Structures are given as structure tokens and as C-alpha cells.
Amino acid sequence: xxxxxxxxxxxxxxxxxxxxxxxxxxxxxxxxxxxxxxxxxxxxxxxxxxxxxxxxxxxxxxxxxxxxxxxxxxxxxxxxxxxxxxxxxxxxxxxxxxxxxxxxxxxxxxxxxxxxxxxxxxxxxxxxxxxxxxxxxxxxxxxxxxxxxxxxxxxxxxxxxxxxxxxxxxxxxxxxxxxxxxxxxxxxxxxxxxxxxxxxxxxxxxxxxxxxxxxxxxxxxxxxxxxxxxxxxxxxxxxxxxxxxxxxxxxxxxxxxxxxxxxxxxxxxxxxxxxxxxxxxxxxxxxxxxxxxxxxxxxxxxxxxxxxxxxxxxxxxxxxxxxxxxxxxxxxxxxxxxxxxxxxxxxxxxxxxx
Numbered sequence: 001x002x003x004x005x006x007x008x009x010x011x012x013x014x015x016x017x018x019x020x021x022x023x024x025x026x027x028x029x030x031x032x033x034x035x036x037x038x039x040x041x042x043x044x045x046x047x048x049x050x051x052x053x054x055x056x057x058x059x060x061x062x063x064x065x066x067x068x069x070x071x072x073x074x075x076x077x078x079x080x081x082x083x084x085x086x087x088x089x090x091x092x093x094x095x096x097x098x099x100x101x102x103x104x105x106x107x108x109x110x111x112x113x114x115x116x117x118x119x120x121x122x123x124x125x126x127x128x129x130x131x132x133x134x135x136x137x138x139x140x141x142x143x144x145x146x147x148x149x150x151x152x153x154x155x156x157x158x159x160x161x162x163x164x165x166x167x168x169x170x171x172x173x174x175x176x177x178x179x180x181x182x183x184x185x186x187x188x189x190x191x192x193x194x195x196x197x198x199x200x201x202x203x204x205x206x207x208x209x210x211x212x213x214x215x216x217x218x219x220x221x222x223x224x225x226x227x228x229x230x231x232x233x234x235x236x237x238x239x240x241x242x243x244x245x246x247x248x249x250x251x252x253x254x255x256x257x258x259x260x261x262x263x264x265x266x267x268x269x270x271x272x273x274x275x276x277x278x279x280x281x282x283x284x285x286x287x288x289x290x291x292x293x294x295x296x297x298x299x300x301x302x303x304x305x306x307x308x309x310x311x312x313x314x315x316x317x318x319x320x321x322x323x324x325x326x327x328x329x330x331x332x333x334x335x336x337x338x339x340x341x342x343x344x345x346x347x348x349x350x351x352x353x354x
Contacts (some may be wrong), residue, residue, distance in 0.1 A: 008041045008302060010292065011049045011067030013078035013088055018055025019180055022206065022235045023080045023281055027102050030282030031077060033270045034289040041293055049073055053084055060084035064091040064099075073097065074302035077288045080281070081205075081230070082106030082123075082153040089116040096304040098311060100292060102284040103252070105229065106156050110330040115308050117330040119287040119321075120252050123153065126228055127160025129336040129352050130201065130250045134161075134226055135168045137338075137350075138248070140199035144174040144192035144223070146212065148204040151180060157203035157228050165201075173197050178208060185215050193221050200225045206233040209247070210240035217243045224248060232280055237344055244341050251337045253280035253321045254348040260318040262290065267320075277346075280321075280337075287319040 012031060015024035028050065039046055049071045051063035060079050067073045068091070076092055076099040079085040085104035092099035093115050100117040101109055107124055110116040134140045143165055148154040162172050173195035176188035189212075192200065200216070200223050202209055209231045216225070226248045236244055255278045258267040266286055270278045294317060295310035296302055314326040327333040338349040 007045045007047045008296070009047050009049060009071060009073040010289070011051070011071055011073035011076045013051050013053050013060055013063035013067060013076065015055040015080055015084065016050070016052040019207065020055040020081050020205065022233045023103065023230075024053075024055075026233070026279055026281035027080055027285040029274060030102075030270070030285030031289050033266065033273055033282070034286040037266065037269055038290065038293055041296055046293070053079055055081075055084070057084055057087040060087040061091060064088040068092065068095045068097055074304070075100070075292050075307060077102060077285070077292070079104060081151070082109055082156070083151055085109045086152065089113060092116070098292070098295070098304055098308045100288045100311070102288040103229070103281055106152050107329065107331070108152075113330070115304065117291075117311050117326070119284045119291060119324070119332065120229070121334055121336060122331045123157045124160045125354055126250050126336060127157050127203075128164040130203075130226055130228065131161050131164035131168060131170070133248070133250070133338055133352065134165060134199050134201070135170055138199060138224060138226070140170065142171050142173045142195070142197045143199045143201050144176070144195055144197035145172060146176045146178065146185075146188055146192065146200060146202045146204070148180055148208055149177045151205065153230060154204050158201065161201050161203065178204070180205070180208065182208065183211065185212050186219065189215055189219050189221060193219065197223050199223055202226070203228040203230070205230045206236040207239065210236050210244060213240045213243040213247060229280065232339060232346060234279070237341065245344075247341045248349070249339045249346075251280055251339045253283045254337050254339055254346065256348045257322060257337065257351070258283070258320060260320070260322065262318055263320045263322070283320045287321055287324065290319060291317065291324065
């Protein structure tokens, strides 16, 4: 699609309903603010097309097909979670439409693809950093791992953590599995409690982790919980309450990290619009939008192959979450933030660089 008079169409396929709806909503909010700050590209209006994936793989694939065939978008932002992204990106790949995922961290999303990109770090890095933080900062020697086996993201992240934790000399004393939507974790907790771990690594999404924290507290397990970016959602705090106090996260962003001129401008605009702190999902969504526009500007066209080539060549782009350089397999090279729930808020702890 060459640059021509009219509007620039950018599609989004996001989970606006279903299990991942809170994350989809944050990404949609983030893109809308970015769009308000940069509503035009080379003088032409940018129009957003949103399709709800309903937190479902089949719906995600259908959404991408609709955006390409019916809406004829030039580029796509989405999905939020890795499982649904893996359903959508092959369709965009075949159509030669650039697809940038704001928050899908599974390495397979972009691996060996020409048109799939992401704005976030990948799970192999996140898992290694989590193991390093557990070993060096939390001084954990024995870890229990509890994994949502229904989610590619959770399974992959757990595997990377275990490999690195054991490489450093740590021991994995228990591995238990749950399914998205489960309400009762008593059997899994009893099994890990018997092993007396120093740490519980639970790289799952917010709803399951909130319930897990409550039930761990009820059953007298005091080991700290370390999780990943998929749990850093405000609903974790509202569902988990005091039980999630002290939970640690490896994360993409904290508002204290908005240090570039664009980051500062965006933070001010976002918090004025929504009257709440800028979150990681919204910040990454903004970076996905701004990266697309930057690539189109560099390419001087909305033609898929040329935009993809420009995206792959991005270097030191001063985004909302910091400077972004697109590395191998279209994975940004960037640091991992560590956050802790402290007095009902997500409190910045440190940034660990690869």
C-alpha cells in the first residue's frame, strides 16, 4: 500500500472482553492517547480500527483477517497476550502487513518472521532476569513454581526461569500446574508448602495470581511471590487486596522511567486524560504506535515490506519506555524493571540491564 491521499489505517486486535480484558483495555487507552498526540502522518489523518478478540485464539485470527481483508489496514497493533498473538501474526505475515505486539513476550511471536515485531522485551530475557533477581536480591536457594499450563506465555516464562535458577545453583523443589479460570489452588499449595520453598515463582496473569496470593496467605505460606509482567494490572490489587502485598514483578515499565521528551509528554497527557498513573501496558501500546509512525516516516510509504524494513532498522528511538533499538528477531533491546507491591501500589525497585 503506497502512500496516497486519504487516511492511514492502523488496525488493533485486542482482548476487550474475556479473561484478558483488563490488559486489552489498558493497551487501547494507551494507543488512544498516542493517537491524540500524533493524529496525523505526513499531513494525513491516522484512523484506528479496533476488533475485540474476546481473549480467544480463534477470534484473534479472525480479527486479523477482518482488519486486512475488510478494513484494509496498513499495519496492525496487537495482540496483548502471546497465545492470541501467535494465532494472529501468521495471517499478517502472509499478507505482508507489519504487526507489532505491544506486550506479547513469547519469543515465538516474532521468531523467523519478516513482518512481526514487538515493543516489549521477550520471555527468555525476563525469565533469566527473574532468576537472577531471586538468587541475588531475594537470596532464594529453593523455589517452587506454579504454572498456568493453558497459556504459552506462562509455560515459556517458567521454563526460562527454572533453567537459569538451576544454572546459578538454585533448586526447584516443586512444580505445580493450574488452568486459566481455576478458583481453587489448595492441592497445588499443599504440595509446594511441604517442600518449604524460599520463593514461589508464579509467572501467571493477574486474576489467577490474586487468588493464589489469597489462598497462600490463608494456608499459612509466607514465602514471597515473584511473577512476571502479565500480573502487573490494577485488578491484581483490587482482587488480591492485602494478600498481594510484597509480591514482586519483572516488568516493562514504571512511570518513573518516563525520561525521554516523548515519555514525559505522553505521561502528562495520559494522566490528564485518565486521572490515574501511567501503566506499563499503556506505555508499551504508545511505543507500538509511535514506532509504526516512525517507520512509515522513514520509509516514506505505508507499503508493508518497506515499513517492515524500517522497523527492523530502528535504533535508539526515544520512546515512552526509553530508548528502543530493534534487535535480532525484531525484539527490542532494553532493560527489565523490577516492581514490588507496597502499600497497595506498584513501587519501583530497580532496573536490571541484559
